[in-house]
Amino acid sequence: MKQRTTPCVLESCDFSGKTIVPYCTHEGSGLGRSERDIKRLCPTAKVLSVSGDNRRDG
Template sequence: MVELAKGNTEVVAAKISQSIACEQLELQAVTSYPKSYNKMVEIAENEKRDQLRPLFYGLEKALKREILFLGFSNWCGGLPKIVVHFLENYNIKGKTIFPFCTLEGSAFGNSLFELKALCPHAKIMTDRACCTWLSCL
């Protein structure tokens, strides 16, 4: 297995950032995740099973924006628990969120349902035009 210098989500986020001239921010875990795919799958399964909320470094800058592009990989059929923890702890009310998922096999899985439940007062942009635009990057 080849180790990538940058993950797929980071690559797509950089393209979006360059296209619309916005700042790119990363949700960083306090405890780093392993680079091994198999170990990552094990951690993702544990986080989902035990409903864990991994700690992360603050992203106050992100919440000053009215529009957020939220990128993530599909973890065990849904949002990574670190993303869930972020959304549970910051006021997203009134924001417009453009989600993008970088897992090629099962696409968004249940993550859009989770996102809508976690952010009932945000506008979640999931229409075809948004997805078509993102896929052209």
């Protein structure tokens, strides 16, 4: 099963000024392109970069 971001939710909600923390419940492939997709779909939100248990501002 290919991992994908749910674009319809991200496009239909206003995330202006919000912080989004992407996470993955299956670490097999990590976040894939999800972080990039979220940033594209929610350009006015702050999207944190997540790598394993380490978070850093992105």
